Amino acid sequence: MTADQATDQVEAAGCPVAHGRPTVEFDHHFGAEGTQPEEAYRELREKCPVAWTEANGGHWVVTKHADVTQVFMDYGSFSSARTDPTGELSTLAIPPLPMKLNVPEEFDPPQFHPYRRLLNGVLSQKAVRDGLTERIRYWADWHIDQVIESGACDMVYDLASPMVGAVVLEWLGFPQEDWRRISQSFHDAVGYAPSDPRAQKAFGELAGFQEPRISEEIAIRQRELAEGRVRDDVMGFLVSQEIDGAPMTTEMAEGMVRLLIAGGVDTTASGSTSAFVHLYQHPEHRQALIEDPSLWDTAVDEFLRRYPPVLGHARTVVKPVTVGGYEMAPGERVLVSEASACWDADQFDRADEVVLDRTPNRHAAFGLGIHRCAGLHLARLMFRILVERVLERMPDYVVAEDQLHRYAEQSGMAGWTSVPATFTPGPRVLG
Numbered sequence: 008m009t010a011d012q013a014t015d016q017v018e019a020a021g022c023p024v025a026h027g028r029p030t031v032e033f034d035h036h037f038g039a040e041g042t043q044p045e046e047a048y049r050e051l052r053e054k055c056p057v058a059w060t061e062a063n064g065g066h067w068v069v070t071k072h073a074d075v076t077q078v079f080m081d082y083g084s085f086s087s088a089r090t091d092p093t094g095e096l097s098t099l100a101i102p103p104l105p106m107k108l109n110v111p112e113e114f115d116p117p118q119f120h121p122y123r124r125l126l127n128g129v130l131s132q133k134a135v136r137d138g139l140t141e142r143i144r145y146w147a148d149w150h151i152d153q154v155i156e157s158g159a160c161d162m163v164y165d166l167a168s169p170m171v172g173a174v175v176l177e178w179l180g181f182p183q184e185d186w187r188r189i190s191q192s193f194h195d196a197v198g199y200a201p202s203d204p205r206a207q208k209a210f211g212e213l214a215g216f217q218e219p220r221i222s223e224e225i226a227i228r229q230r231e232l233a234e235g236r237v238r239d240d241v242m243g244f245l246v247s248q249e250i251d252g253a254p255m256t257t258e259m260a261e262g263m264v265r266l267l268i269a270g271g272v273d274t275t276a277s278g279s280t281s282a283f284v285h286l287y288q289h290p291e292h293r294q295a296l297i298e299d300p301s302l303w304d305t306a307v308d309e310f311l312r313r314y315p316p317v318l319g320h321a322r323t324v325v326k327p328v329t330v331g332g333y334e335m336a337p338g339e340r341v342l343v344s345e346a347s348a349c350w351d352a353d354q355f356d357r358a359d360e361v362v363l364d365r366t367p368n369r370h371a372a373f374g375l376g377i378h379r380c381a382g383l384h385l386a387r388l389m390f391r392i393l394v395e396r397v398l399e400r401m402p403d404y405v406v407a408e409d410q411l412h413r414y415a416e417q418s419g420m421a422g423w424t425s426v427p428a429t430f431t432p433g434p435r436v437l438g
């Protein structure tokens with residue numbers, strides 16, 4: 008499509024065009040109240056699918072499934088690497104955020120590949136299924152056991168968040184005293200407004216976790232390696248690896264561990280919690296999954312498509328490129344919305360509904376292209392086992408809908424801060 012044709016089309020749909028670009032007043036930081044991401048992205052898809060906004064320093068917004076796919080696949084034109092000259096800011100967010108390096112999410116090829124290969128090995132479908140199914144089931148049952156006799160719990164704070172934290176942090180090799188504190192801090196840091204005391208406390212916890220906890224654990228394994236021992240956990244594995252013939256550096260090992268925690272914990276907890284709320288609101292779906300567990304083969308991805316925990320990531324244009332008829336110039340920033348792609352009715356029939364047996368389902372909740380989520384097999388398995396065990400052990404749970412609150416600021420992530428529920432008490436299963 009030429010720029011003129013694209014302009015005719017968006018003007019006909021009601022999108023203002025300024026300086027040859029569809030230009031919108033759009034800020035992707037959504038409060039818990041007021042216009043929600045789903046509504047705002049729907050409007051963009053319908054009127055201005057590729058648009059420029061002056062908000063947050065000025066950037067493009069890409070919202071249709073086809074265009075989101077193009078941007079994520081074309082890593083030669085759209086870079087994930089840091090462009091901030093101080094190196095202190097992650098440019099995967101708009102505006103850039105002060106953050107330590109996440110490896111390899113913030114690398115482009117060729118630097119990207121050797122790190123990603125290591126993750127592909129430890130997170131392959133087989134490695135996850137054979138190595139982690141029992142641990143996931145154990146930690147799902149253990150967390151349900153802690154509340155099952157009382158008949159009441161918070162499905163975020165008592166189940167999803169600590170259970171996912173236990174699986175991921177145990178697998179990495181962190182001691183148990185870190186698990187709940189860290190997973191809850193990740194949740195509180197994204198779930199509450201930055202000024203909220205819970206978020207403030209979480210920021211403090213997370214700062215201490217980045218430095219010194221991750222460095223201490225990496226240093227322990229490096230000392231063991233120097234003595235000829237490799238500890239049997241993922242941190243032990245990573246520090247023992249070579250990259251392009253040289254030993255893994257401390258900075259890169261820490262950057263990978265940091266990303267595995269930040270990328271794995273609250274994303275999976277948010278996704279499963281959204282499924283808990285949906286299944287309360289749609290008893291017919293709850294019943295269908297109880298009666299026919301084979302539906303789980305498609306249901307997990309459909310829940311993630313309908314309730315994507317990740318709303319968007321940024322890229323930086325590094326060479327002239329055309330998207331949806333509009334030329335983007337090097338240096339320009341692009342917000343690419345995985346969530347909006349998931350909701351695109353041109354890609355998905357009945358896009359607003361949860362269709363438990365939807366297939367095919369080329370959703371974008373895990374991203375697309377070379378940076379597509381390295382942990383998706385682990386995420387799917389944790390999600391499925393946790394929700395399945397809740398349906399088996401507390402099938403009549405009732406969510407206190409009047410106490411549901413969305414994340415206070417939904418920009419990169421979305422979800423429920425807390426999901427209080429009651430149910431008929433039952434017996435523990437782990438003794």
Ligand code: HEM
Pocket residue numbers: 087099111112113123126175266267268270271272274275278311315316317320345371372373374375377378379380381382383385386
């Ligand atoms: C439902 C849960 C999850 C969702 C929705 C999710 C979503 C995503 C998305 C959208 C990306 C792409 C980022 C980009 O393009 O810049 C990504 C990357 C990544 N995720 Fe996940 N994720 C989930 C769970 C996990 C888990 C459990 C782990 C591991 C413990 C994990 C580890 C990673 C890593 C390492 C990357 C970076 C991959 C790369 O740059 O090559 N994620 N995830």
